[in-house]
Amino acid sequence: METIEKRMLTGNKAMAEAIALEMERDPTVFVLGEDVGKYGGIFGSTQGLFDQFGADRVMDTPISETAFIGAAIGAAAEGMRPITELMFVDFFGVCMDQIYNHMAKIPYMSGGNVKLPMVLMTAVGGGYNDAAQHSQTLYATFAHLPGMKVVAPSTPYDLKGMMISAIRDDNPVVFMFHKTLQGLGWMDQLDASISHVPKEDYTVPLDKANVVREGKDVTIVGLQMTMHYALEAAEKLAEEGIEAEVIDLRSIAPIDKETIIKSVKRTHRLIVVDEDYLSCGISAEVSAIIAEEALYELEAPVKRIAVPDVPLPYSRPLEQFVLPNANKIYDEAMKLINEW
């Protein structure tokens, strides 16, 4: 029997390692953002980088998201490869103009003559009672607007591999990492937030969904926390003899239609689970793709589970009520299978 040594890393360390490897390889890569220096990023995304690379390449900024994200754009246009952090995605409203009107559009408006090889990383997600302004995922807010690749990895392995891909990509990439999947010591301890991560550099594509569990009875599409909930629900469903196929969406722009369609052709049932708001969300998009391109494969309505168009409430019973979880998925899957 061969023993494989598993190198276990938390999500945040996987991300930071990816950045470190690219910074070693490429002197044009640098990081700027609030508390990315000594602090190592509020959610640990830059842990250790300041010590390794110093203040010139890991730059703390003032609370001036418009200026420093805009500066990243300006630096990228001059051939640098900046990685900038928007501390919580919830803060997008103070700097979205730079993100969506400039970062995302300049390559297009210039007819491809200006490239912006930059990464905008940002923390998403709730579930720890941080209330309406610090708990959102806002996946669709970014996926709706053209010109940026948008990814939301769910495992330490993907966090590293997709970060390396993002840094090397010549296009602007919005890299959403989920706080609870960073494996931080001061948050919920989740098995999923720590796993084997190879030491060397490797890439994971930015446009491919991942079938993380195969099954024939129902397709459950999720991303980040909702993908893990889907896996949990799938275990329970398996006990009832129901085999759920679980897809980790990972990339939300562009979205990997093929993988989803192929799966629905196999299972004929679809549930989309999303920690973002319901209306005009990723769950709507996946549902619409199927309604347009694989309608006749469906043997039941497409079910969406998402935050029901209310701001994230603070109090625990309220927040738990609106967030998706494994039980809700299980219940809906049972209904889809039994009632249709």
Add this chain to the structure above:
Amino acid sequence: METIEKRMLTGNKAMAEAIALEMERDPTVFVLGEDVGKYGGIFGSTQGLFDQFGADRVMDTPISETAFIGAAIGAAAEGMRPITELMFVDFFGVCMDQIYNHMAKIPYMSGGNVKLPMVLMTAVGGGYNDAAQHSQTLYATFAHLPGMKVVAPSTPYDLKGMMISAIRDDNPVVFMFHKTLQGLGWMDQLDASISHVPKEDYTVPLDKANVVREGKDVTIVGLQMTMHYALEAAEKLAEEGIEAEVIDLRSIAPIDKETIIKSVKRTHRLIVVDEDYLSCGISAEVSAIIAEEALYELEAPVKRIAVPDVPLPYSRPLEQFVLPNANKIYDEAMKLINEW
């Protein structure tokens, strides 16, 4: 034969008249925004108000959207009823934080103890080659985020009636008016941008779609320009003996599901036409609603026609290629009916 005198108003005059009536009725109503004073609003939404009400109630602001929209929030919290204008919706990125994290959430976060009776009006739409930063509708960007009512009226009648409703509503209302439907002298002259508008005040609800043409063969849902294109397509389809039902969505948050579902139950076919981007757009939402709540009514896949996830290009042939129009709707309707 009775003669009815028709009072023909352009869209912008209908809006301005609504505001004037409410300002006369209620001293707490006031307007603030860029060039809303002497200029009368770049798209005429405040035409004549400065002369009638003076600089204290029709306030020009600096180019400081965060400050003046935030100030509208602060004034609304103190019992005023501000109407504020974001000149082009495309500029939302410099002030979205005030809009979605504060205006939209304070009522909820305060448990209903703070009301924000305010209107944020904004111009949307392209088609006149104003390029990527001045041509968007961004309907879904607003509809995705909870806590604001979002409306997009398509006719002078509705512009007036919905504006009056919006001003009287105790909730924040985002009021999107389409530039081309304002009936301005310096833009495309469209029959639809001028119509009969009663002199007195009246209200049109903020949460009801409008069946503007009845038909039994296919439902076409549109809003603003795409609704007018749908009507045009319906005329052509009628020549082929196909009766399209056209729904003017009007309200995008909350969305009037019932009207759409009822229509699909009658026609069994659905096309959604949207001047916004495709992914995670209103077109996805409407499609997902049907896939979830009326799937078995469908006799053909749900077709979405929207801007294909590219920034709006400047050059005429390029822009025309990505925007919806009556011909595209006609062609898709023919396909839906002939191929399924």
Add this chain to the structure above:
Amino acid sequence: MSMTRERINIPVEKLKWMYETMVKSRYYEDVMVEAYNEGKKPVFNIGAGPVPGEMHLSTGQEPAAVGICAHLTKDDTVTSPHRPHHHAIAKGVDLNRMTAEIFGKVTGLGKGKGGHMHLFDPEVKFSCGGIIAAGIPHAVGAALAAKKKGKDWVAVAFVGEGAANAGGFHESLNLAALWKLPLIVVVEDNAYGISVPKSGSTAVASNDLRAAAYGIEGAYVRNNDPIEMYLASEEAVRRARNGEGPTIIEIETHRYLGHFQGDPEMYRDKEEVPNLRKIDPITKIRDLMLSEGIATEEETAQIEVRAKKDVDDAYHFARESEYPAPEDALKDVFSS
């Protein structure tokens, strides 16, 4: 801190009120720290215990709040950022309902929907929020509303020194100065924005200098001194009520605790806080009142008892209150 009677040119009742309010605020946070840590030991988990989520405490920063709120009535508006307790208490927010809100209870100011960063008490015109600098425009709006109503009400926006580099700070001050609105922006310079020292975020030494960019008055208060804060505020509030426009007041103050609870504080010297605590403004004001014969030991003891009782009552009210029903999450998005 002003050490001679002649320098204490402020009414004795105000001084006592400031003392009582600082004691209350400090004790309130002592109680909250303990509640916050419940369920978070031995392993800290931000989402566990009766008070989950982020918790930003103002212990050490009380002078900023009391020095200006001593001049305000309930008709004046206060907006506050993510670190709001001292402002809320100084503005007279209902302590029971505020505490219940922080515990996520249905009796809270926001029925449990807001939490510690989102406290709204329209009765005393107090609000706060978690987005840096976002409260300043709201104060501008309140000041505008006051002007429109012909009242002499003022609006005070509290922000940290880090917030003075956000775009909203600039836009708001320009607008308020342009319209000569009764706005006062109080910048609490507690030396850090999370881990970033002021010198790492701010191109000028102090933010009162930025008043020049708006043609308004600026003042800098040193040494976390509540009396100097009172005096600077008196002048600013007077000008605002008189229609003379906005003021920026920056106060040097001290954050004794982490940015939020759970902050490892690797970015500052371990000696820093112990040294700051040695020059604590509450102790100093108490010593001053005693040495100057403004209050007796009995009186200060009475004040302390009263302040603590208010807090203890609020704490019990909060703990004994019910949680909202889960499905209430769907209510209050829109009012009808």
Add this chain to the structure above:
Amino acid sequence: MSMTRERINIPVEKLKWMYETMVKSRYYEDVMVEAYNEGKKPVFNIGAGPVPGEMHLSTGQEPAAVGICAHLTKDDTVTSPHRPHHHAIAKGVDLNRMTAEIFGKVTGLGKGKGGHMHLFDPEVKFSCGGIIAAGIPHAVGAALAAKKKGKDWVAVAFVGEGAANAGGFHESLNLAALWKLPLIVVVEDNAYGISVPKSGSTAVASNDLRAAAYGIEGAYVRNNDPIEMYLASEEAVRRARNGEGPTIIEIETHRYLGHFQGDPEMYRDKEEVPNLRKIDPITKIRDLMLSEGIATEEETAQIEVRAKKDVDDAYHFARESEYPAPEDALKDVFSS
């Protein structure tokens, strides 16, 4: 305008370059106005004709552009707002491809995707955009890149006086000052932001005063004077190249035309523009060169011919170019 030889302490070649560039810029816009109006008469329709969409002309504002660009090389960066022609021309943007872009042709700088408000010429590090103040951070980033690369390149961000009240102005200047970046912000005070006069938008008389908020240098150039602009810029560029940090230069300039073509201009006096045209800087610099013996009539005539030929060539290049294929709209979202 400086009227004595001794005040003209700038190299003759620079003076001639400024003259030529101003003539070119002015003539360029004369040509563009005509092209813009094609298809828009008798009824103006913004979407009609060979040059549709908004058109913001800089006629009258040439001194701001030439005075500073005289000090720049193609390694220096310029970012410009919605009113970019004079900056683009002064920075040496490829006039053929720029014009083709404005006509929406496939030979344009952006293959027809950008248009007049979105001109990008990376060869000379020029860009512009339609969102107020949004180009300043890009210039900060270019300045940061220069510093990281150890070059003495500078970055110049042009904005209107209206833009100085936007949050991005403040954030960018603080950041650049903090990091001592080689940034120069040129504020073109043309008295209006669309219809709003400076006094209706700006709490201070001039934006150089705002330098105090960042501990940097500020300068105000009066009377739309290209020579004074040259001198103020010389100093600012020198400091920037020396690592001495950013500068704000505001210049009093004049917008002869509407905010955009089609602007009814009800907000300003009908006499205003005719009076401004009487003190036109191009005429004045020409008269000066002649009266001071710096150039002869023949030379100025030659300069004018050359400038106009460049423009005419560009115009013909643009008109004769093809439109992009409609389906090209789907390309260039991502590069591979």
